[in-house]
Amino acid sequence: MSDTGLFRSLRIYNYRVWAIGALVSNVGTWMQRIAQDWLVLTILTQHSAGAVGVTMALQFGPQLALLPLTGYAADHFDRRKLLMATQALLGLLALGLGVATVTGVITLWMVYLFALALGCVTAFDAPTRQTFVNDLVGEAHLSNAVALNSTSFNSARMVGPAVAGLLIAAVGVGWLFLINAASFAAVLGSLGLLRVHELQIASRPTRKASGLTEGFRYVWRRSDLKTLLIMLFLIGTFGFNFPIYISTMSVTVFHGDAGQYGLLTSALAIGSVTGALLAAKRQQPSLRLACVATLGFGLFCGLAAAAPDEWLFAAALTLTGLAALTFNTSTNALMQLSTEHAMRGRVMALRIAIVRGGTPLGAPIAGWAADHYGPRWSMCIGAAAGIAAAAVCLGELLRERRRAAMTCSH
Numbered sequence: 001m002s003d004t005g006l007f008r009s010l011r012i013y014n015y016r017v018w019a020i021g022a023l024v025s026n027v028g029t030w031m032q033r034i035a036q037d038w039l040v041l042t043i044l045t046q047h048s049a050g051a052v053g054v055t056m057a058l059q060f061g062p063q064l065a066l067l068p069l070t071g072y073a074a075d076h077f078d079r080r081k082l083l084m085a086t087q088a089l090l091g092l093l094a095l096g097l098g099v100a101t102v103t104g105v106i107t108l109w110m111v112y113l114f115a116l117a118l119g120c121v122t123a124f125d126a127p128t129r130q131t132f133v134n135d136l137v138g139e140a141h142l143s144n145a146v147a148l149n150s151t152s153f154n155s156a157r158m159v160g161p162a163v164a165g166l167l168i169a170a171v172g173v174g175w176l177f178l179i180n181a182a183s184f185a186a187v188l189g190s191l192g193l194l195r196v197h198e199l200q201i202a203s204r205p206t207r208k209a210s211g212l213t214e215g216f217r218y219v220w221r222r223s224d225l226k227t228l229l230i231m232l233f234l235i236g237t238f239g240f241n242f243p244i245y246i247s248t249m250s251v252t253v254f255h256g257d258a259g260q261y262g263l264l265t266s267a268l269a270i271g272s273v274t275g276a277l278l279a280a281k282r283q284q285p286s287l288r289l290a291c292v293a294t295l296g297f298g299l300f301c302g303l304a305a306a307a308p309d310e311w312l313f314a315a316a317l318t319l320t321g322l323a324a325l326t327f328n329t330s331t332n333a334l335m336q337l338s339t340e341h342a343m344r345g346r347v348m349a350l351r352i353a354i355v356r357g358g359t360p361l362g363a364p365i366a367g368w369a370a371d372h373y374g375p376r377w378s379m380c381i382g383a384a385a386g387i388a389a390a391a392v393c394l395g396e397l398l399r400e401r402r403r404a405a406m407t408c409s410h
Contacts, residue, residue: 006280009145014194015136021190023152025087028183030160031167032094034265035176036111037243038168038258039101041251044108049248049378051108053367055115056243060359062119063126063352071215071349074127075342079135080199084191086125091184093118098177106174126356127349134336134344138200143333147279150329154276154321157269165262215346224287224338225347227396228331229354231294231389235327237358238385239297241366242268245304245382246317248375254310267314271321276329285330285337287400291393293330296323298386305379323386 009015037052045051063070073082097114100106130146137145164176219225246264250256256264279285300323304316332351339347370378 021187024186026156028180031164032180034164035173049367049370053363056363057360059115059119060356066123071346074345094181101174151276154272161262161265165259168258234389236355237362239382268321271318272325275322275325279329293327295390302383
């Protein structure tokens with residue numbers, strides 16, 4: 001059997017079953033994200049980008065606050081069983097939010113509370129899901145599987161928001177939360193159908209090496225990992241605030257409805273899917289590719305900020321999504337492939353915490369800028385973050401070249 005090919009990881013039974021369940025659940029998740037943003041922006045507030053920013057901060061903040069526990073859990077616990085628990089809890093939270101919305105009792109503080117609870121559960125779910133990919137496919141197919149995961153996630157990002165925009169107009173936001181709750185049955189079913197004896201589980205680390213401090217020390221000794229984490233902080237904190245950028249541009253600049261918001265979010269996803277498919281074809285990621293991707297992100301985000309109409313805005317979003325996904329998959333695969341097994345869960349938890357944990361800082365800033373200076377200036381913050389991250393990466397590439405030259409001279 002050939003080890004090459006765009007969809008080579010799908011030849012593995014466990015990964016194939018997992019991918020099918022995850023795709024269904026991801027569509028529901030993206031429908032909920034659109035519904036939640038629209039609920040806060042247009043129903044519970046008078047177009048307050050700040051309120052959307054607070055919701056994002058509460059949803060992603062726990063991934064930083066709970067970092068001492070989440071990486072440990074991903075490294076030490078049975079990942080399949082842990083995922084079954086987190087996915088079931090996420091489904092129950094979606095059900096609760098849906099019931100509260102459909103019955104008309106939902107308030108802004110309740111959305112905040114649900115967002116915080118979702119963030120706490122996702123803090124354990126995300127690093128476990130990312131490291132579980134290695135259990136499904138092994139080292140040889142890891143880079144391809146990471147890229148295919150991104151393809152699935154962003155394919156759902158194309159379908160989910162577009163469908164959500166239509167359903168919001170037809171049945172209201174509450175039913176989208178209920179649909180998402182039902183979608184978790186697919187991923188729970190796929191976890192139950194896995195052939196456990198075929199999972200490629202590495203030996204668990206000892207308790208002596210289990211502390212978060214050890215994870216920080218490990219990263220601190222690696223200049224390449226430090227560079228990637230700085231780039232992820234800049235992009236994750238100030239760049240990946242698309243719910244704010246797209247919703248406020250759609251509502252206040254282009255005067256669109258929920259359907260337009262969903263379609264613009266899908267435009268971003270078209271670029272992301274393209275980037276994911278290109279990543280799946282690559283055998284190995286590189287730091288140079290991450291540098292080019294961050295520079296592209298900054299430039300395309302700036303073009304989106306200056307777009308005169310929704311069509312050019314959508315085109316710029318597509319290019320931005322391509323750059324963002326290329327950066328995301330390359331850094332994900334680079335960090336997993338260059339990290340030893342015993343530390344991988346903690347390093348990936350640190351990665352996720354930095355990308356999403358910066359949201360409590362970046363999202364309120366983006367929301368405040370959109371409320372006070374307009375959505376275009378808010379997007380310029382994201383553009384500047386991309387250019388700054390590219391500069392950081394270029395510095396590390398130059399240091400690597402100097403180190404290589406010194407090694408050759410000796």
